[in-house]
Amino acid sequence: DIQMTQSPSSLSASVGDRVIITCRASQNIARHLNWFQQKTGKAPKLLIYDASTLQSGVSSRFSGSGSGTDFTLTISSLQPDDFATYYCQQSFSGRTFGPGTKVDIK
């Protein structure tokens, strides 16, 4: 089974900060990597799929990169609406989520 890890597990940041979250797969998953945002008590929301393709309607301040085993999600300028938990998820073999990265207010 493919295992996913994320770092950091949590971070504190200010509005306007550039935020980078990393995700690592236990084996090569090519570009079959998706990113979700989840706010407390709400369903997850797809942000990016296939490592770097922005989902329709998602702000361009979100971007993704990487391939193989190492991936990043970047928020170029953190906005108040962005405080949430972010999950990576592989879809190369089965579907596995990372443990999440909680982004809160500094």
Next chain:
Amino acid sequence: EVQLLESGGGLKQPGGSLRLSCAASGFIFRNFAMNWVRQAPGQGLEWVATVAAGGGGSTYYADSVKGRFTISRDNSNNTLYLQMNTLRVEDTAVYYCAKDRLVQSVMDSWGQGTLVTVSS
């Protein structure tokens, strides 16, 4: 607009059974693979099961539920199901249904979730 509405959650004793439903609208249901994903209280997301598009003959399960849960679909009623048998305390979670993108294993639309509590 895609809408997914889960129902059927509740309180069950260990060893019991429960069937979750997800009513879909706003898209051609039979053309899309569908999924169940769960989230235990205060924990992360866990994929549970997937049923392929079309007749639903192909199904896939997480090891944690294999042999106990069954995913199915009724394309005539645009409804996704999850039959949950031999429930365990660790099955306690919010269960979400999620639609895949067309011919891609990417969950692009989610329901609001239904809470399943397994406790004696």
